[in-house]
Amino acid sequence: DAKTTQPNSMESNEEEPVHLPCNHSTISGTDYIHWYRQLPSQGPEYVIHGLTSNVNNRMASLAIAEDRKSSTLILHRATLRDAAVYYCILRVHGYGGSQGNLIFGKGTKLSVKP
């Protein structure tokens, strides 16, 4: 499985944008870039995913480098509720039995200061 590299931790101020980077230099052509976040004592929550083009949803934006070797999750206005561990994961889409066994790295722990 292609691996991802993320900073261990980041800090942000409330109401400010946050850019969470992820490097995935060994990404293959069929790997989608997924982001999940995990709040304390909860299961991971889906945030966003993309393949090649930048993506936006109500939670965040995902900016994908042209060579796909890196991506950035953008929270446009951080709130205290966004404090969590953010995981960048590569996954092949499909309907085989193993399609969905996400392999988690250590992620980035985001702290948000009021």
Add this chain to the structure above:
Amino acid sequence: GAVVSQHPSRVICKSGTSVKIECRSLDFQATTMFWYRQFPKQSLMLMATSNEGSKATYEQGVEKDKFLINHASLTLSTLTVTSAHPEDSSFYICSARGGDTIYFGEGSWLTVV
């Protein structure tokens, strides 16, 4: 949106007993579900892949006779920790694929005393 629910959210059991954790997909069918374990301050570790109507596939190092997985229907998978010991105390999380998105349950805290 799709929801995956786990029960119980917290359970305390005595050493040597067995405990069952349920994982349900509430508004979609899931032929495949996944079970993870997470120790404090660590990341999620995949334990096994639960397949509806067939045997689960376990990751290397996970004892299949200790962590029994049953996927009896398209919306329910269960994880039974048999002969639990204090070192099995952990946060257990399930997930299921709904279309292209993986949804996670809320997690179940197991404490073995």
